[in-house]
Amino acid sequence: xxxxxxxxxxxxxxxxxxxxxxxxxxxxxxxxxxxxxxxxxxxxxxxxxxxxxxxxxxxxxxxxxxxxxxxxxxxxxxxxxxxxxxxxxxxxxxxxxxxxxxxxxxxxxxxxxxxxxxxxxxxxxxxxxxxxxxxxxxxxxxxxxxxxxxxxxxxxxxxxxxxxxxxxxxxxxxxxxxxxxxxxxxxxxxxxxxxxxxxxxxxxxxxxxxxxxxxxxxxxxxxxxxxxxxxxxxxxxxxxxxxxxxxxxxxxxxxxxxxxxxxxxxxxxxxxxxxxxxxxxxxxxxxxxxxxxxxxxxxxxxxxxxxxx
Amino acid sequence: xxxxxxxxxxxxxxxxxxxxxxxxxxxxxxxxxxxxxxxxxxxxxxxxxxxxxxxxxxxxxxxxxxxxxxxxxxxxxxxxxxxxxxxxxxxxxxxxxxxxxxxxxxxxxxxxxxxxxxxxxxxxxxxxxxxxxxxxxxxxxxxxxxxxxxxxxxxxxxxxxxxxxxxxxxxxxxxxxxxxxxxxxxxxxxxxxxxxxxxxxxxxxxxxxxxxxxxxxxxxxxxxxxxxxxxxxxxxxxxxxxxxxxxxxxxxxxxxxxxxxxxxxxxxxxxxxxxxxxxxxxxxxxxxxxxxxxxxxx
Numbered sequence: 001x002x003x004x005x006x007x008x009x010x011x012x013x014x015x016x017x018x019x020x021x022x023x024x025x026x027x028x029x030x031x032x033x034x035x036x037x038x039x040x041x042x043x044x045x046x047x048x049x050x051x052x053x054x055x056x057x058x059x060x061x062x063x064x065x066x067x068x069x070x071x072x073x074x075x076x077x078x079x080x081x082x083x084x085x086x087x088x089x090x091x092x093x094x095x096x097x098x099x100x101x102x103x104x105x106x107x108x109x110x111x112x113x114x115x116x117x118x119x120x121x122x123x124x125x126x127x128x129x130x131x132x133x134x135x136x137x138x139x140x141x142x143x144x145x146x147x148x149x150x151x152x153x154x155x156x157x158x159x160x161x162x163x164x165x166x167x168x169x170x171x172x173x174x175x176x177x178x179x180x181x182x183x184x185x186x187x188x189x190x191x192x193x194x195x196x197x198x199x200x201x202x203x204x205x206x207x208x209x210x211x212x213x214x215x216x217x218x219x220x221x222x223x224x225x226x227x228x229x230x231x232x233x234x235x236x237x238x239x240x241x242x243x244x245x246x247x248x249x250x251x252x253x254x255x256x257x258x259x260x261x262x263x264x265x266x267x268x269x270x271x272x273x274x275x276x277x278x279x280x281x282x283x284x285x286x287x288x289x290x291x292x293x294x295x296x297x298x299x300x301x302x303x304x305x306x307x308x309x
Numbered sequence: 310x311x312x313x314x315x316x317x318x319x320x321x322x323x324x325x326x327x328x329x330x331x332x333x334x335x336x337x338x339x340x341x342x343x344x345x346x347x348x349x350x351x352x353x354x355x356x357x358x359x360x361x362x363x364x365x366x367x368x369x370x371x372x373x374x375x376x377x378x379x380x381x382x383x384x385x386x387x388x389x390x391x392x393x394x395x396x397x398x399x400x401x402x403x404x405x406x407x408x409x410x411x412x413x414x415x416x417x418x419x420x421x422x423x424x425x426x427x428x429x430x431x432x433x434x435x436x437x438x439x440x441x442x443x444x445x446x447x448x449x450x451x452x453x454x455x456x457x458x459x460x461x462x463x464x465x466x467x468x469x470x471x472x473x474x475x476x477x478x479x480x481x482x483x484x485x486x487x488x489x490x491x492x493x494x495x496x497x498x499x500x501x502x503x504x505x506x507x508x509x510x511x512x513x514x515x516x517x518x519x520x521x522x523x524x525x526x527x528x529x530x531x532x533x534x535x536x537x538x539x540x541x542x543x544x545x546x547x548x549x550x551x552x553x554x555x556x557x558x559x560x561x562x563x564x565x566x567x568x569x570x571x572x573x574x575x576x577x578x579x580x581x582x583x584x585x586x587x588x589x590x591x592x593x594x595x596x597x598x599x600x601x602x603x604x605x606x607x
């Protein structure tokens with residue numbers, strides 16, 4: 001350190017030593033993250049992969065059974081309904097949610113007074129997202145007794161409450177998901193603000209009507225953001241847990257109609273302590289999410305427009 | 310419809326008429342937006358209103374506003390309904406939230422500083438790994454993490470909920486801070502180095518103070534996520550005196566099923582549970598909106 005003479009050319013070994021000391025400083029900054037990465041992320045992932053090939057009940061030692069857990073998934077009727085419920089929830093809920101987000105963002109963008117007030121009103125439901133309080137609220141709105149059921153009774157429609165009816169229970173959870181369109185809406189709003197105004201002026205000169213301007217300018221320019229929101233929301237809603245748990249009282253009922261994948265994983269892993277089986281489920285979930293995300297990425301080059309600057 | 314109206318007015322070419330059309334369009338738009346906003350907020354308004362009503366009137370009318378015979382009885386009954394005052398659950402939640410915020414601020418800013426402002430071997434690889442964990446579903450980790458914390462005798466303490474934050478597992482926030490730190494001018498580093506500042510002082514004295522907006526965003530979202538979290542406390546906490554607000558509300562629902570249904574109390578406590586988040590939202594609305602717009606967190 002003391003030797004700062006500039007006349008001496010820097011020897012190669014000195015360079016590497018300085019390099020090493022700066023590496024050391026960097027790893028000191030990274031130490032907490034690296035510890036977490038090794039012990040709370042990569043380590044558990046490997047452990048989970050191993051456990052998925054074992055029969056493991058938490059209190060006994062893991063016992064290697066090969067692919068049996070994975071094969072069992074195919075025959076497990078509850079598992080199959082959990083997959084069906086989750087796919088419906090994700091593939092209906094997310095597109096509808098994004099459609100609302102985009103629609104409201106465009107209306108808000110086209111100029112209204114008190115934008116901040118509207119934005120706040122539409123965003124507030126997203127804040128409470130998966131909170132227990134909102135899930136409880138949903139029980140009281142759509143359950144039995146519940147507001148919707150009583151309202152329908154008033155007009156002499158004999159309803160048993162949407163949450164107690166297996167054919168409508170999932171729709172109420174999809175409504176809950178769509179209700180939270182505020183956060184993608186804010187992302188759309190920010191993106192809309194970035195679109196240069198002269199694009200529209202040029203279109204107006206060409207005599208383009210509003211709807212066509214939307215179709216040929218706004219939508220293409222927004223596709224990267226739509227893509228971003230789609231990936232993010234898909235990953236998020238595959239992992240939704242609280243609404244399913246609270247609304248069904250932890251059972252996924254009625255008749256497994258609200259049994260989310262994550263809830264079934266919880267029931268198997270922490271209710272019945274079938275931790276090997278739950279680990280296999282977790283890995284299938286990981287691969288499923290990766291496949292869906294990968295699929296969106298693959299299709300993206302056909303519909304996502306990244307300017308040609 | 311909007312398009313055809315515009316078309317007609319364009320063909321007609323009458324200025325006054327197109328002006329009037331634009332104005333009525335503006336009014337329609339405002340009305341629609343206001344109606345939409347009311348529909349969005351109606352469930353919440355209904356919940357707040359019902360928390361003051363007598364239980365017999367909650368479901369009989371869609372009118373959210375409490376009438377005669379309303380009062381605070383839901384709040385009084387609900388507060389002690391689990392045998393432990395709700396203050397305890399709020400306290401537990403706030404302790405966990407505070408520690409999680411602290412953990413995220415320290416660990417994420419340290420890691421972000423290294424990624425954004427330092428050169429070291431494996432930097433690209435590690436950064437890629439860090440980004441990769443952003444996409445990782447938590448459910449792949451819960452079983453082995455539970456086994457690990459059980460082995461360390463930490464189940465039934467708040468440690469499994471808090472320790473991960475001190476080890477930077479929320480890579481989203483690392484990413485947020487990296488983006489922010491990268492945007493700070495490089496000349497700062499050079500000036501500081503000439504003054505004999507090492508990386509630690511640079512980090513503490515210069516980079517952190519300049520990163521206040523990113524730190525604030527991290528703190529706010531950590532608060533909201535942690536406060537709303539349900540799965541974590543559900544797995545790790547089983548003693549009612551340790552319950553967070555979410556867990557307490559859940560067991561409130563369960564006790565309601567078994568006998569007397571205290572809907573007023575349930576809705577009253579649910580309403581109370583939302584207040585801290587609403588408070589944060591009102592206080593930090595601008596930062597929140599910017600945070601979502603730039604990073605895409607919910």
